[in-house]
Amino acid sequence: MSLKSLSNAPSISDGADAIVRQLVDNADAFRLGVSRSSSGVTLIDAGIDKRGGLEAGRLITEICMGGQGRVSVHGGSGISDWPMAISVHSVNPVLACLASQYAGWSLSHKESKFMALGSGPARALAQKEPLFEELAYRDRSSRTSLVLEVDQVPPDALLEKIVxxxxxxxxxxxxxxxxxxxxxxxxxxxxxxxxxxxxxxxxTLGFDLDKVVDGLGWAPLPPAGGDFLKAMGRTNDAIIFGGTVVLQVDADDTEAEKLALEMPSQVSKDYGTPFAELLKQFEFDFYKMDPNLFSPARIVINALPSGKRFVAGRVDEDALTRALDGQ
Incomplete structure (x- = not known):
């Protein structure tokens, strides 16, 4: 399947590069560490030995989206016990989210037992995922960036392989x-x-991605800190119980309504249990969980031909509070 919406898409590596430069040039202000590997790869530490911060995270999110999205961190999530929120918007959400932001590049180094999932524009240069055959998008750029959700520096051999x-x-x-x-x-x-x-x-639902015109989403930001399991639980619960997404689609009412009804996290048989508990229950294997769980709590689909709006799911403030207080 070749997507018409990506036929003349810009370079996501080039789109992210100016934001990467902003992080490097203002590393002290953002409380980041910038160094070079032995081979010369630039390494940005946003939370290992350096503190980092919310603003650094906001910019890193835009890097993950290949410069094709706008991200804001603000007060007032609309949920009483969660006073901060993050909002994300893209006029080309398929490019920004699937071709760039999705953490789909599996990286590992057996000798050092290093494992990570790569997110960001480098994925579209490496083309290691079957997804790119569907998207029919290949980035071409002389420089790129990759975001890893890890607490250690990748081994040199793996960095050289990425290059x-x-x-x-x-x-x-x-x-x-x-x-x-x-x-x-x-x-x-x-x-x-x-x-x-x-x-x-x-x-995953098989909806025609070419019909997705615009995307906006927001979710509450949980407290930082604690251990990995606590943070993994809180961040996923924020989306599953508290996230809202609005999609503008060029589809008829029947298609739009069907999409809305099938999307919310509440359709999952695993819904309702805090994510950290599910991780332990399924022995930290995401693939054992019901894939329907991985979705925002509330979905709004606007069918552009008719102008009708279809809403499904709801923000579950009680579940959010239980998940937060239980950890």
Whole structure:
């Protein structure tokens, strides 16, 4: 399937590059660490040895989206016990979310037992995922960036493999951004996937991605800190119980209503249990969970031909509070 919406799409690596430069040039202000690997890859520490912060996380979220989305962090989530929220908007959500932000590149190094999922524009250069055959999108750029949700620096051998897989002329053309889940930047960029989670669900349901015209999403930002399990639970609960996504689709009312009804997280048989508990229950294997769970709580689909709006699901404030207080 070749998507018409991506036929003349811009370079997401080039789109993210100016934001990457902003992080590097203002590293002290953003409380980031910038260093070079032994081979010359730029490494940005956004929460391992450096504190990082919400603003760094906001910009990293825009990098994950290949510069094709706008992200804001603000007070007033509309949920009494969650006073902060993140909002994400893209005029090209398929490109921003599926071709860039989705953490779909599996990376590992056996000797060091390092494992991570890569998110960001480098994915569209490496083309390691079957998804790109469907999207029919290949980025072409001389430099790129990749975001890893980890608390350790990748081994040099893996960094060199990423450079080669992306077809870069030298390691100096690659930037790796490291965001531990429990860090301020980490919680921001994870919950900042609220729109991406919705787009992934749209794709899983088999809806024609060419009909997705615009996307907006928001979700409450949970507290940072604690251990990995606590942070992983809180960030996913924020989307599953508290996320809202609005999609503008060029589809008839029947298609739009069907999409709305099938999308919310509440359709999942695993809905209602805090995510950290599910992780332990399924032995930390995401693939054992019901895939229907991975979606925002509330979905609004606007069918552009008719102008009708279809709403399904709801923000579950009680479940959010129970998940937060129980950890």
């Amino acid at each position: 080669a897989d992306c077809g870069l002329a030298s390691p100096e053309e690659l930037t790796i951004i490291l965001t531990p889940t429990q860090s301020l930047a980490g919680i921001t960029q994870v919950v900042g996937r609220v729109l991406e989670v919705a787009l992934h669900k749209v794709h």
